Amino acid sequence: MEFITYILTSAVRSAIPLTLAGLGGVLSERAGIMNLALEGQMLMGAFFGVYFSYATGSPWLGVLGAMLVCALVGLVMAVLSIRLCANQIVVATAINLISVGITGYCLKMFITNIGNGTVITVPSFRAVSIPVLSSLPFLGEVLFSYKPLTYVTILLAVLIHIYLYKTKLGLVHRSIGENPLVADTLGINVNLVRYGAVVACGVLCGISGAFMSLSNLNQFQNGMVSGRGFIAFAAVIFGGWSPFGVLGASVFFGLADAIQMRMQAMQTGISYHLLQCVPYLCTLVALVFARKSAACPASDGLPYRKEET
Amino acid sequence: MRLRQKLIAAAMPALAILAALLIVAVMIAGVGESPAEAYRILAQGAVGDWRSLTDTLVKTVPLIFTGLSFAFAAKCNIWNIGAEGQLYMGAVASTAVGVYCTGLPALLHLPLALLAGALAGGLWASIPAWLKVRFKINEVVSTIMLNYTAILVVSALVYGPMIEDPFKSPQTCKILPTARLPVLFEGTKLHAGILLALLACVLYHLIFRHMLFGYRVSAVGKNREAARFSGISVERSICMSMIIAGVFGGLAGAIEMLGTNGLLIIGFSPEYGSDGIAVALLGQLEAVGIFLSAFLLGALRLGATALQRKTDIPQQMITIMQGIIVLFVIAGSAIGRILQNRAAKKEVK
Numbered sequence: 074m075e076f077i078t079y080i081l082t083s084a085v086r087s088a089i090p091l092t093l094a095g096l097g098g099v100l101s102e103r104a105g106i107m108n109l110a111l112e113g114q115m116l117m118g119a120f121f122g123v124y125f126s127y128a129t130g131s132p133w134l135g136v137l138g139a140m141l142v143c144a145l146v147g148l149v150m151a152v153l154s155i156r157l158c159a160n161q162i163v164v165a166t167a168i169n170l171i172s173v174g175i176t177g178y179c180l181k182m183f184i185t186n187i188g189n190g191t192v193i194t195v196p197s198f199r200a201v202s203i204p205v206l207s208s209l210p211f212l213g214e215v216l217f218s219y220k221p222l223t224y225v226t227i228l229l230a231v232l233i234h235i236y237l238y239k240t241k242l243g244l245v246h247r248s249i250g251e252n253p254l255v256a257d258t259l260g261i262n263v264n265l266v267r268y269g270a271v272v273a274c275g276v277l278c279g280i281s282g283a284f285m286s287l288s289n290l291n292q293f294q295n296g297m298v299s300g301r302g303f304i305a306f307a308a309v310i311f312g313g314w315s316p317f318g319v320l321g322a323s324v325f326f327g328l329a330d331a332i333q334m335r336m337q338a339m340q341t342g343i344s345y346h347l348l349q350c351v352p353y354l355c356t357l358v359a360l361v362f363a364r365k366s367a368a369c370p371a372s373d374g375l376p377y378r379k380e381e382t
Numbered sequence: 383m384r385l386r387q388k389l390i391a392a393a394m395p396a397l398a399i400l401a402a403l404l405i406v407a408v409m410i411a412g413v414g415e416s417p418a419e420a421y422r423i424l425a426q427g428a429v430g431d432w433r434s435l436t437d438t439l440v441k442t443v444p445l446i447f448t449g450l451s452f453a454f455a456a457k458c459n460i461w462n463i464g465a466e467g468q469l470y471m472g473a474v475a476s477t478a479v480g481v482y483c484t485g486l487p488a489l490l491h492l493p494l495a496l497l498a499g500a501l502a503g504g505l506w507a508s509i510p511a512w513l514k515v516r517f518k519i520n521e522v523v524s525t526i527m528l529n530y531t532a533i534l535v536v537s538a539l540v541y542g543p544m545i546e547d548p549f550k551s552p553q554t555c556k557i558l559p560t561a562r563l564p565v566l567f568e569g570t571k572l573h574a575g576i577l578l579a580l581l582a583c584v585l586y587h588l589i590f591r592h593m594l595f596g597y598r599v600s601a602v603g604k605n606r607e608a609a610r611f612s613g614i615s616v617e618r619s620i621c622m623s624m625i626i627a628g629v630f631g632g633l634a635g636a637i638e639m640l641g642t643n644g645l646l647i648i649g650f651s652p653e654y655g656s657d658g659i660a661v662a663l664l665g666q667l668e669a670v671g672i673f674l675s676a677f678l679l680g681a682l683r684l685g686a687t688a689l690q691r692k693t694d695i696p697q698q699m700i701t702i703m704q705g706i707i708v709l710f711v712i713a714g715s716a717i718g719r720i721l722q723n724r725a726a727k728k729e730v731k
Contacts, residue, residue, distance in 0.1 A: 109522050153716065157717060157720065163712055166463065166522075166659055166708075167663075169656075170656055170659065170701070170708060171702060173701055173705075174698050178696055181698060182413065300526055344542055347535070350530070350534045353528075353530045353531050357513070357527050360519045360520075361517050361519065
């Protein structure tokens with residue numbers, strides 16, 4: 074029982090950042106922008122979450138700062154890929170490269186140098202125990218003993234689901250990802266919605282990164298996102314471009330990660346390097362099985378050039 | 383008109399570099415250092431004397447290969463972010479041949495070790511190629527997943543069966559002298575790898591300028607459907623260009639082992655793979671451009687270590703500069719295209 078509790082709780086911890094970034098991916102791709110810059114934006118969120126939490130003394134302000142910085146990064150992505158119609162894969166790759174540089178540089182300048190080599194403790198999130206519910210046996214620990222952002226994430230998934238499927242703007246949003254020309258003929262400002270989607274994606278990646286550094290690790294390490302942005306991108310595909318699908322896919326990847334970590338601790342004699350490959354290989358296998366591409370927005374990844382008349 | 387376009391195309395990377403230098407100068411001034419002094423130290427450390435110049439060339443070699451790796455696939459409109467993993471696979475294969483194949487003459491041993499590296503890189507790249515063609519899996523995601531996998535597999539090997547001494551730091555035995563690339567100038571680190579890199583650039587140029595194969599690959603890259611209608615096997619071109627990209631990546635690792643390092647140690651690559659992306663984009667996917675930008679970025683990398691030694695400016699500054707350069711190159715070519723379209727429309731009117 075204790076084993077199962079451990080696996081489930083650590084699966085949720087691994088799944089939350091994937092879900093948050095994946096929800097951003099859903100918004101962006103449903104509007105037709107293939108966003109491979111989740112990784113870079115998560116890294117920025119992870120660093121600036123720590124930075125603003127350290128500077129202000131409040132982890133909530135840390136998350137807010139991370140959201141703002143990542144909104145800005147999202148805006149850069151948006152201008153290049155929407156206004157200038159540059160290749161979205163190349164733009165995202167550039168953003169991922171530059172994020173590694175900026176976070177590495179700022180870590181040295183603003184955190185490591187200030188602490189003179191000592192580890193600076195950053196105000197971070199503590200678990201909230203929901204009264205009564207969290208003292209339930211098993212369920213209490215598995216469902217009701219996480220840090221606040223975990224519950225925020227579930228709420229966001231529900232809200233984004235309602236937005237996409239139950240509101241008029243959500244319908245417009247999805248139609249732009251399918252066929253921007255039709256949306257344009259109906260008088261919808263295609264690029265405005267796309268800008269909004271990409272910036273919102275940045276904001277969600279910011280929360281995701283800040284979750285990793287302020288809820289899971291309580292510090293920033295260079296390259297700490299280590300491919301999770303791309304796993305989140307895969308979760309969008311595996312989850313069929315829907316918010317709850319992403320949530321499910323993230324829990325699946327989270328489980329793989331949790332089992333792998335548990336096996337490392339059990340000293341099975343298998344090289345821990347090889348065990349660490351499991352999440353990456355699971356992602357590839359999941360993509361092989363997620364081939365039903367009918368759900369894929371038809372115009373995903375294609376710039377929309379409005380005819381200048 | 384065409385000459386003007388060519389001039390604009392050539393001036394753009396230069397402008398991007400200039401803009402990045404300016405922005406970084408402002409950043410340096412922002413942390414209270416003198417930009418002029420910083421750039422002087424940077425240049426001095428990179429090309430200031432014969433030794434630093436040859437060191438820069440040594441750094442250029444893997445960048446040329448990873449740059450060619452990204453560029454070859456990009457010509458086919460395939461995005462190989464996997465040079466890092468291919469490089470690790472090439473490195474471990476050539477090290478294995480270099481360490482464990484004893485008793486061979488250098489004339490046989492060295493080519494064999496290089497071949498092993500090239501094959502390992504190509505094989506590793508054939509996985510995303512297959513996933514792309516057979517299952518339509520986005521190659522950016524698959525190559526990145528395989529990067530992490532490759533580094534972990536190589537780590538498992540170096541910490542496990544290939545370790546020289548389990549009680550010391552994790553590294554393999556030394557590669558036998560018969561498999562080492564010869565040093566070109568006595569007293570420097572510059573090895574014959576630079577000649578191989580030049581050869582690879584020439585080959586790349588020939589393939590895309592004078593060979594039917596290269597024409598097919600670029601045709602698929604420019605317009606997949608049109609290429610298919612004209613009878614080109616799109617799947618075959620995609621696979622071949624990805625595998626050749628992998629061969630270049632594998633050679634980057636092999637040459638780094640057989641020329642520069644002499645043994646495999648984890649963390650030997652300071653992200654040569656992602657540097658290669660910057661090299662290829664800045665070089666506009668052309669052989670000469672790739673060579674020049676590999677030299678420039680290699681010089682920046684080397685200069686940055688001198689900068690970090692002598693000032694408080696961390697060497698990550700260079701990664702930022704590299705990213706800014708790439709962003710400007712992308713923005714520049716996009717703006718160029720928009721302006722061209724506008725001009726074309728005016729002519730029609």
